[in-house]
Amino acid sequence: MRNPLIIPKDIVERLFLWPKPDLSKLFLIQKRSVALWMFYFGMILVYFTSLTPWFLWPLRSSYMHLASLPIMVSLLMSLHLKTPIFTRKDFFFPLISMGLLLFMMAVSSGRNINGIFMVFFSIIVYFSLYKVNIPDLHKLCNVIAALLAAILVVSIPFYLLYLLGFPLPHFRIGIGDYMFDNYRFFLIDDRSNWELIPRFHSVFIEPSHLGMACVTLLYAQAGKWNTWRCRILFLALLMTFSLAAYLCMIVMLFSVSWMKGKAVIGKILLLGSIILTIGISSMFYNKGDNLINNLIVSRLMLNEEGQMEGNNRTTDLFTREYEKLFSSGEILIGKGNEELRKFGFGNSGYRVFIYCNGLVSTACLCFMLFAIARTSTNKRACISMLLIHGMSFWAHGNPQRAYVYFPLYILLFSMVYPPNHYIIAKEHDAN
Numbered sequence: 001m002r003n004p005l006i007i008p009k010d011i012v013e014r015l016f017l018w019p020k021p022d023l024s025k026l027f028l029i030q031k032r033s034v035a036l037w038m039f040y041f042g043m044i045l046v047y048f049t050s051l052t053p054w055f056l057w058p059l060r061s062s063y064m065h066l067a068s069l070p071i072m073v074s075l076l077m078s079l080h081l082k083t084p085i086f087t088r089k090d091f092f093f094p095l096i097s098m099g100l101l102l103f104m105m106a107v108s109s110g111r112n113i114n115g116i117f118m119v120f121f122s123i124i125v126y127f128s129l130y131k132v133n134i135p136d137l138h139k140l141c142n143v144i145a146a147l148l149a150a151i152l153v154v155s156i157p158f159y160l161l162y163l164l165g166f167p168l169p170h171f172r173i174g175i176g177d178y179m180f181d182n183y184r185f186f187l188i189d190d191r192s193n194w195e196l197i198p199r200f201h202s203v204f205i206e207p208s209h210l211g212m213a214c215v216t217l218l219y220a221q222a223g224k225w226n227t228w229r230c231r232i233l234f235l236a237l238l239m240t241f242s243l244a245a246y247l248c249m250i251v252m253l254f255s256v257s258w259m260k261g262k263a264v265i266g267k268i269l270l271l272g273s274i275i276l277t278i279g280i281s282s283m284f285y286n287k288g289d290n291l292i293n294n295l296i297v298s299r300l301m302l303n304e305e306g307q308m309e310g311n312n313r314t315t316d317l318f319t320r321e322y323e324k325l326f327s328s329g330e331i332l333i334g335k336g337n338e339e340l341r342k343f344g345f346g347n348s349g350y351r352v353f354i355y356c357n358g359l360v361s362t363a364c365l366c367f368m369l370f371a372i373a374r375t376s377t378n379k380r381a382c383i384s385m386l387l388i389h390g391m392s393f394w395a396h397g398n399p400q401r402a403y404v405y406f407p408l409y410i411l412l413f414s415m416v417y418p419p420n421h422y423i424i425a426k427e428h429d430a431n
Contacts, residue, residue: 050403098369100368
């Protein structure tokens, strides 16, 4: 019988035997991951530079060229992968239509042959967007949403400290007709000096740009709204007090339910009642001198000319010139972006796009939107995408900008499908 006080030698040896770690795994980087993140880096650069954060202002004229370099590397690496990244076959018509739009806009702007040749770099970016596999496209959206939320989660607390009166270091900075106090983590626009509380736009140039970026990302992130990144995006959206972004948000809430195959009529009536109650209350609270009434409700009122007060996207001088343009032959091609400078600051919206780029480019824009819509089997997502693009075009006139275009393109392949489309959609994503 074995003595219970004696421990066998083999047991003692096992106590001091440690498995040798496979250090080679620490230095093993999958070739596909490198190629994928090269693609992501290029697309992230395009997306955030289109939002014009102050630290990327020096790249405004060259970001497409810079972004195309890692994307081209990714495209070449993908050709030698067992599981390629760019395999979709439905890229032809979207790419042709986008190329035509960019070319016509370049002609309208009066660019020389070198400027028109630079459109080639933009084509590379959009080619990769149209060719990338759907699962990798969804991951790109997750990464962009997480990065924007990470910026905002730092920016929002510092902005609140500013509102509470904490002395924060800052310096003056300007771009074009914009002038800001730069607090590094957020900007304060000189135009907000007359406002009760400055509108929040983080490190970006306009509250409306940030608001639209949050709306479109939340659209593409439908079904993931319980994540931390989406909660931060919702909060930032509300803090922008952007009327256009608020209207798009309302449309988004109902269209996402519609895409899920849920009834929306009752929700529309309920939300309408809540909005009406808040709007009427804001008109009487503190005699109307409050944030909601000043920035939202008062802008929905009709003026003496029967137009909304918030519909002040163009100056009177520009509006008169815009109306004269329709009686001239220049309306077809447009007068270019340089001509817009003589009207000063404060013009935006669909009139600006038509004035600068003409009716031919506007027709190319419509063709491009319908070309990308036909690549998706989710018809409800297509209708939602076209609706938000229309609202964005009406308010800002820049639907081709990446912070609007990328998420709404990804929305076409969203996983939020109505029940009778689910099987078809899964087959589409697999292909």
